[in-house]
Amino acid sequence: xxxxxxxYPRSALSLAALLAVAGxxxxxxxxxxxxxxxxxxxxxxYGETLARSPLQGAVFGAGQxxxxxxxxxxxxxxxxxxxxDSYNSEGYWxxxxxxxxxLDNRSNYRRDxxxxxxxxxxxxxxxxxxxxxxxxxxxxxxTSSPGGLVNLVVKRxxxxxxxxxxxxxxxxxxxxxLDWSERFGTDGQFGARLNASASQYRPQLRSADGHxxxxxxxxxxxxxxxxxxxxxxxxxRKAQPSQPGFSLLGNRLPDAHGIDPRINLNNQPWSQxxxxxxxxVSLRWQRTxxxxxxxxxxxxxxxxxxDDRVAxxxxxxxxxxxxxxxxxxxxDGSFDFWDFRSDGERRRVDALDVHLDGRLSAAGMQHRWVxxxxxxxxxxxxxxxxxxxxxxxxxDGTAITAAQPELTDENTHRDERSRxxxxxxxxxxxxxxxxxxxxxxxxxxxxxxxxxxxxxTDYRQSFTTPWLALAYSVGPGTLAYVSTGQGVETEVxxxxxxxxxxxxxxxxxxxxQFEAGLKHAANGVDWSLDAFDIRRPLAADLCDSxxxxxxxxxxxxxxxxGVEANAGLRSGPxxxxxxxTWLRARRxxxxxxxxxxxxxxxxxxxxxxxxxxxxxxxxxxxxxxxxHEGRRTALPDNGVWLGAWTRLDLATLWQTLAAGHTVRWRVxxxxxxxxxxxRESPYQFGHAYLFPLAPRTWRASVAASF
Numbered sequence: 001x002x003x004x005x006x007x008y009p010r011s012a013l014s015l016a017a018l019l020a021v022a023g024x025x026x027x028x029x030x031x032x033x034x035x036x037x038x039x040x041x042x043x044x045x046y047g048e049t050l051a052r053s054p055l056q057g058a059v060f061g062a063g064q065x066x067x068x069x070x071x072x073x074x075x076x077x078x079x080x081x082x083x084x085d086s087y088n089s090e091g092y093w094x095x096x097x098x099x100x101x102x103l104d105n106r107s108n109y110r111r112d113x114x115x116x117x118x119x120x121x122x123x124x125x126x127x128x129x130x131x132x133x134x135x136x137x138x139x140x141x142x143t144s145s146p147g148g149l150v151n152l153v154v155k156r157x158x159x160x161x162x163x164x165x166x167x168x169x170x171x172x173x174x175x176x177x178l179d180w181s182e183r184f185g186t187d188g189q190f191g192a193r194l195n196a197s198a199s200q201y202r203p204q205l206r207s208a209d210g211h212x213x214x215x216x217x218x219x220x221x222x223x224x225x226x227x228x229x230x231x232x233x234x235x236x237r238k239a240q241p242s243q244p245g246f247s248l249l250g251n252r253l254p255d256a257h258g259i260d261p262r263i264n265l266n267n268q269p270w271s272q273x274x275x276x277x278x279x280x281v282s283l284r285w286q287r288t289x290x291x292x293x294x295x296x297x298x299x300x301x302x303x304x305x306x307d308d309r310v311a312x313x314x315x316x317x318x319x320x321x322x323x324x325x326x327x328x329x330x331x332d333g334s335f336d337f338w339d340f341r342s343d344g345e346r347r348r349v350d351a352l353d354v355h356l357d358g359r360l361s362a363a364g365m366q367h368r369w370v371x372x373x374x375x376x377x378x379x380x381x382x383x384x385x386x387x388x389x390x391x392x393x394x395x396d397g398t399a400i401t402a403a404q405p406e407l408t409d410e411n412t413h414r415d416e417r418s419r420x421x422x423x424x425x426x427x428x429x430x431x432x433x434x435x436x437x438x439x440x441x442x443x444x445x446x447x448x449x450x451x452x453x454x455x456x457t458d459y460r461q462s463f464t465t466p467w468l469a470l471a472y473s474v475g476p477g478t479l480a481y482v483s484t485g486q487g488v489e490t491e492v493x494x495x496x497x498x499x500x501x502x503x504x505x506x507x508x509x510x511x512x513q514f515e516a517g518l519k520h521a522a523n524g525v526d527w528s529l530d531a532f533d534i535r536r537p538l539a540a541d542l543c544d545s546x547x548x549x550x551x552x553x554x555x556x557x558x559x560x561x562g563v564e565a566n567a568g569l570r571s572g573p574x575x576x577x578x579x580x581t582w583l584r585a586r587r588x589x590x591x592x593x594x595x596x597x598x599x600x601x602x603x604x605x606x607x608x609x610x611x612x613x614x615x616x617x618x619x620x621x622x623x624x625x626x627x628h629e630g631r632r633t634a635l636p637d638n639g640v641w642l643g644a645w646t647r648l649d650l651a652t653l654w655q656t657l658a659a660g661h662t663v664r665w666r667v668x669x670x671x672x673x674x675x676x677x678x679r680e681s682p683y684q685f686g687h688a689y690l691f692p693l694a695p696r697t698w699r700a701s702v703a704a705s706f
Contacts, residue, residue, distance in 0.1 A: 272307075564581045
């Protein structure tokens with residue numbers, strides 16, 4: 001497990017340092033340690049807490065994220081079993097997998113329940129919590145990958161909150177932030193909350209310095225006991241060079257112990273930062289029409305502007321005469337460098353949701369229902385891009401090449417318009433039984449065209465996605481359930497001469513999930529155990545023997561079956577929280593029998609996360625966090641496998657009083673043992689990539705109320 005023969009004393013030194021820091025804390029205030037949040041989860045849509053819902057998911061509050069040193073969506077992979085990295089590169093937008101399926105950044109993310117595009121750096125400074133719903137999500141989304149949905153809940157005004165904070169991590173990451181909130185008026189009917197931050201990025205990864213900022217304002221007005229108006233806007237910016245992955249060296253998996261994880265292959269003199277700007281504005285009005293009937297109107301507009309630039313390693317053309325590696329690097333550690341630049345990208349999402357929710361009694365049964373309409377328009381606009389060969393590179397990061405910035409390649413504009421009508425109902429079938437019903441009908445229109453006007457596509461589809469669950473109250477705080485649901489993805493055949501059916505839409509890719517579970521939450525103990533089975537159709541190219549004439553068609557499916565276990569326990573000064581996922585992911589029913597039984601790339605067989613917290617007196621605590629991910633394959637043919645890895649983090653938290661104000665201190669060390677391993681193996685753009693675990697990293701923060 002160790003990278004160095006002396007990792008034991010180094011780990012002991014790290015632990016001793018944290019204990020000394022925590023032990024020095026004064027016991028003037030009480031530290032509140034929170035586990036999984038059991039608040040009503042908006043992404044579930046049924047107005048229940050997770051503990052009382054036949055759904056699997058998790059909620060992570062802003063305090064939990066800060067305690068764990070999480071500053072981006074990628075941090076969910078550190079906290080939630082069942083979620084893993086999926087090409088998470090420093091300086092780029094986050095990409096995640098849930099239950100072995102990659103979450104689509106254009107369709108699997110929500111902001112206060114409304115669709116957003118997550119092809120950007122999403123700031124967390126003004127987010128109250130992150131919600132994760134695992135499994136097929138057709139009841140929540142017209143189209144989405146079947147892994148699950150992530151929802152970001154924005155901070156709203158509260159009375160008299162004033163906090164300033166400063167966060168640091170080696171070798172020089174710095175973030176200063178302000179969170180200010182007040183309520184005004186004779187009865188506090190007006191509220192305002194301001195979040196602002198500025199960041200300097202100097203990570204241990206070399207050649208990746210950058211900066212970022214956030215400014216967000218939330219306002220609300222309780223005009224009467226029955227009506228409430230909420231407005232908020234957010235503007236963020238991040239500029240930082242991104243991090244390309246390493247790769248296989250010919251047919252060989254390089255030894256992670258021999259690779260310096262601080263090397264950034266995007267280190268050419270002409271390398272430029274990825275610039276990600278995001279602006280979002282939203283307005284929500286809610287009115288109680290009757291004691292059991294509420295109307296909500298909620299609209300938002302998201303505007304993204306990006307400059308995507310990287311010195312990108314891809315393939316190997318200099319391995320020798322008539323030798324070309326299209327999906328990996330050369331055996332000697334060299335590769336082809338490509339100068340990629342796509343400046344001035346524009347993405348916009350406009351969404352409006354109108355829904356009624358209420359309660360009624362019919363046929364002797366109680367109903368809690370929601371009926372709504374969601375309209376979404378998305379527009380992506382681009383310019384021509386550069387994607388030019390710039391010369392050979394080497395994995396030690398020493399090769400220098402010349403820039404090739406000519407705009408030689410076309411990009412693709414995209415437009416999407418969807419109209420979704422949905423109904424959800426929770427039916428009380430007696431003292432112990434509940435029936436959960438959901439139905440969503442979607443009408444979808446999509447168009448695309450190259451920036452030179454070529455290869456236009458235009459298609460329309462309609463589909464209905466149901467969801468059904470039956471739940472039984474086994475005892476106080478214990479729920480057993482079974483559920484089934486569907487999700488949908490759509491795909492159009494590329495409009496290229498290679499395809500005989502070019503430009504044609506495929507039938508809607510309907511994924512189906514069955515799940516059964518048992519959940520408990522009472523008296524400081526919560527746990528859940530569930531089993532799931534997801535089958536998702538796969539689109540593949542079926543080509544003739546020459547490979548020059550292909551048909552894109554449905555070719556079998558990916559089937560992911562798994563068992564998840566999660567638990568939380570508080571006993572005196574101890575808090576234990578953790579979980580594990582065992583996943584069997586396979587391809588089946590392919591026309592090519594050689595494909596059947598293969599495991600998808602970058603899907604670990606097991607995942608586990610655990611946090612153990614010990615309170616030290618009334619004002620301090622120390623936490624040990626463990627992560628484990630099992631073996632995974634780097635190639636579609638399963639020819640190369642990555643080994644399992646385990647990582648340990650330590651952190652301490654304590655509070656003091658200064659002039660009557662609370663000061664909260666945090667110190668932590670991630671990857672205490674400086675473990676060297678390949679963290680993930682995404683197969684992207686027809687190429688195998690490898691990302692290493694980050695090296696041991698110290699971090700600290702201080703937050704003071706005023």
